[in-house]
Amino acid sequence: MSDHALTSAPPSAGAVVVFFHPDRACVERANRLAAATRCVVVDNTPESSGAAALGLDPGITYIANRANVGIARAINQGVEALIRAGCSTAILFDQDSEPPATLITELPQQIARSEAAGERVALVGPAYDDPRLRGVAPFVRFGWCRLDRVAPTGHTPLDVDFLISSGSCINLRFWRDIGPMEDALFIDFVDLEWCVRAKRKGFRVLGIPWIRMTHELGGEPVRVFGRAYPMHGPLRHYYQFRNVIALIRRASMPMTWKSTEIVKLPVRMVIYCMWPTERARHLRMALRGIRDGWLGRLGPYDGDDT
CATH class of the missing domain: 1.10.287 (Helix Hairpins)
Known part of the structure; x- marks a missing residue:
């Protein structure tokens, strides 16, 4: 997260952060998030030392799996904890994602605006910026033999075919209709499969172009013919x-x-x-x-x- 304090989220909003061998910076990001919204940390570290030993804020709901159960199950556990707490939205984060100060306010508000307009929106999310690759990535729609890339510009939400999980905000009103993330996939394509399932059931997935989040995809990139x-x-x-x-x-x-x-x-x-x-x-x-x-x-x- 940025060095500035996050704007306080609406009372019905919540966040899920998935840990796997977190370092001190990961814990500090989660604590800053907890100062602004209800926060659940799901820890997939096999030898987890516990919330207090990690230095997590006491207000964080901490779930220690003591095994790597995969990103899908960890997200499901966090979402279910927020539902039990009465939340209506869940923003998902990897442990190293850097959301801007207003992300946890604007994404739930966008869901609320869609609800007020009678729209069936399952998920909204920001554009992401990986400085090691090509900067701000476009949103995507599926095309024949290639992805149709949609520039993240303007102040109108964009219908897209999928969003990466980190930084995206789930409308929990429709969680039961769509179903949880698929455990069996474990890690890769979990977010894509869920978005496809949501859209197949008639729900919308929206990219919010005016919100940008720093997020690194994978390890250190390799360059092939000048492209990372x-x-x-x-x-x-x-x-x-x-x-x-x-x-x-x-x-x-x-x-x-x-x-x-x-x-x-x-x-x-x-x-x-x-x-x-x-x-x-x-x-x-x-x-x-x-x-x-x-x-x-x-x-x-x-x-x-x-």
């Missing part, structure tokens, strides 16, 4: 390749999205498996992911080679 691509470790590449294959095989996923992913798959294979060090491990995990995705083997990775 976010890089991950071999295990993340397993999940990425596994889940994209598993979702491509589902009739519920849009054909436009499938066509784009089929085009991108060999490019990803070359970049993610041929550019980093330990190329053999990256390639082996990607191929194992493709195999498990095709066979429908989801959930946490249960192999030995990570």
Whole structure:
């Protein structure tokens, strides 16, 4: 989060922060968030030391899984805690996301305006800025064999096909109608699958172009022919390749999205498996992911080679 205090959120708003081996800066971000809104921290760190040892604000609801149960289940746990507390919106954050001061006020307000207008809006979210990549990323809609990129400009919400989870605000009124995040996917494409499901059920997903959030995708990027691509470790590449294959095989996923992913798959294979060090491990995990995705083997990775 920014160095400035966050604007206080509406009373019915809440936030979920997912921890995994958090450092001191992650804890400080969560504490600043808790000063402005109801906050739930879900900790996926296996050897979690507890809220007090971490230095979390006593007002934070702390859920220690003491295992990496995946981003989907952690989000679901946090959302359910906010529902029990009477919240009507839930803003999701990764532990290292840097929201601007007004994000936790404006996103719930946008949901409230949509509700007042009788619109069925499931999710709203900001444009995100990763300075290591290409700056402010466009919003996206699915097109045939490519993503249609929508510039985050103007002061009108934009209908989009999906938003990344961190920084997005869920309308909890429709949470039961849409259903929770899919546990079996574990980490990658969790947000995309949920957005597709919401839109299939007639709900809208809106990008809010005038709100920008700093967010880093993946590890240190690699540059290929002058363009930066976010890089991950071999295990993340397993999940990425596994889940994209598993979702491509589902009739519920849009054909436009499938066509784009089929085009991108060999490019990803070359970049993610041929550019980093330990190329053999990256390639082996990607191929194992493709195999498990095709066979429908989801959930946490249960192999030995990570």
